[in-house]
Amino acid sequence: HWHMHHDGAAHWRSWKARNERMPVAVALGGESVMPYAATCPLPPGISELLMAGFLNGRGIEMCRGVTVPLWVPSNAEIVIEGFVSHEAGPIGYDPRGGEPLGPGAVFEGPFGDHTGFYSLPDRYPVLEVTAITHRRDPIYPTTIVGLPPQEDYYLGKATERIMLPLLKTILPDIEDYDLPLFGAFHNAAFVKIDKHYPLHARRTMHGVWGAGQMSWTKMVAVVDRGVDVHDTYAVLRAVGEHCHPARDVELVRGPMDILDHATPFLGAGTKMGLDATEKRGQAEQHRSVEGLAAELCASGPIPAVTGGAARASESRFMRVPGVLDARIPDELGGWWLLVRIEKSAPGDGARVIRALGGLTEEAALPRWTVVVGPEADLSDIDGALFHWAANMSAERDRRLSVCGRRVAFDATPKMTGDEHEGHPVREWPPIIRMSAEVERRVAERWGELGL
Missing domain, CATH: 3.40.1670.10 (UbiD C-terminal domain-like)
Incomplete structure (x- = not known):
């Protein structure tokens, strides 16, 4: 199960082009930095194990896999080895359409995800397990996801801070940035710049939309250096005061996060940039309006x-x-x-x-x-x-x-009939909610653990 925009899917497509199964090893646990390093948005071809070693202060010990031609972390709790089928078809499969599922694939899901919603089921390739190795009395590690903030939110905040220097090397206009809680990573980013010329904020937005995994960001708000970019309310006050809805909003069509259920099409839609900087000169303040719009605008802001x-x-x-x-x-x-x-x-x-x-x-x-x-x-x-x-x-x-x-x-949650100006509505997922029984059992465990 992977997203078509990410490296894992790219690796699989290369094996599919060779008409060969892809060897994989799923490592659970190990050095404490491993789960975080696995999430790092590193450039293609740069191993997450390098980041793990950097954070660990020493290299991650590795050993040969038992049944696959891969190295695996020696200190992992559990390692699942196997081969991913190259025969599976692409995502976007709907069994109601009558198309056969095809070989080497399963229709799986939904999954509770970091978006706070259940990601919808789709077609994904089968992993044929060839070996499971583990420590004595292994511990199965997991991360709880759901409505923010959960554990993954804090992993994301670590990435925000750790990756800022790297982001500034490719986007030097950025002084700082923040991935706000409400955005669940891919839905919103706040960016602070030291503005030097008209439409500087627009240049920054497009730079963000061309920067690795930040390119999936649905909404980018750009503010002046005097605004605390880590204060959500301060940023939204700047948007309210300085972003004219018809003049200062940039709309760009392009690929979107595959988990964004609101897009009219799977993995594709429109991103929105909010220029919340103070405007300078005619290049930023000019707007041509006619007729009734001109009459209404004449009454002032x-x-x-x-x-x-x-x-x-x-x-x-x-x-x-x-x-x-x-x-x-x-x-x-x-x-x-x-x-x-x-x-x-x-x-x-x-x-x-x-x-x-x-x-x-x-x-x-x-x-x-x-x-x-x-x-x-x-x-x-x-x-x-x-x-x-x-x-x-x-x-x-x-x-x-x-x-x-x-x-x-x-x-609001959309349903059939909420289409507008030809833009469709896809199937809408349910929001993640814990049952009363789960909440009760979790509350009991706090006492058992002395927390």
Whole structure:
């Protein structure tokens, strides 16, 4: 089971081209740095074992595999050896279409993943196991994934810090960056630059989208050096204040993370860049509008909605049919409206967005609106933003006002009928939830372990 954009799949394709099975060894455990090193986004051809040795302060001891022509870590708890079939067909298989599965493959899944959702089942090649070796009384190591933050979130934060110097060698414009909690790695990145010229932020966005595994990042927000890029609220305040929705948003079509269920097509869709830097000169401030849009824009920019005006707007928005909760968080400077709705039919998200847009004479509507489904909790801002990043496709779910001074995102779970302007909706996965029984058993173990 691997993603077609990653090195493992590339290695397999090379063996498939030779019409030969691919030898593999799955090593579980070993030196404590091994699980982390296995996740490092190193350049192709650079072994993760080199990174493990660097972090370990000495090389990783290796020995020959028993049944495969490979070296394996000597101190691993368990090693599974075998050969991966070269006969399997590609991913994107749907058994409902009548196509045969074909040889050397299984239809497997779903899997609980770091995205916080179950990745959907698909066709993957079979691993024929030829040997299992292990230590005496081996310990099976595992990493718990799910709604962030889980263990993998902290592994990702380590990568963020460790890889910053390497990233700066290929993108020297970057002063610092942050992978925010709500983005689950591939959905969002915040980047800080020392801006020197117009559209400098756009250059940086495109650089990020060409940098290894960061190229899958769905959303990139670029801020000035005076903004704390590790403060999510500060970054979103900068977006609210300095990013004009129709002028300062960059949309780019390209390959996307294979686990992004919101993309209209498997592994392909539209990335979104937010230029939240202060604008300089006509090159960045110019925007041509005509007709009604020009009339509306003539009234000036949209101000932040704070204090009593924010509370009054929340009260009015709560009376919109289908709205369960509405908040203009003070932490986000009055630039953002978060709305939780009851999603029971296709188009519910778009309907609420239209209703909110029709209330600008009655209530102050912030510049940025995010509409999420009933499973979100607006009292947890990071949690609500998680649903925004996970359930939004920029080309399908983004709605601009007539003038373009405001924008709203339909970040509700999608269903058939939520298609928009020809952009389809794929099968939607369930969010990862632990059952009450699992939660009870875990709580009992804390006491047993003295934690």
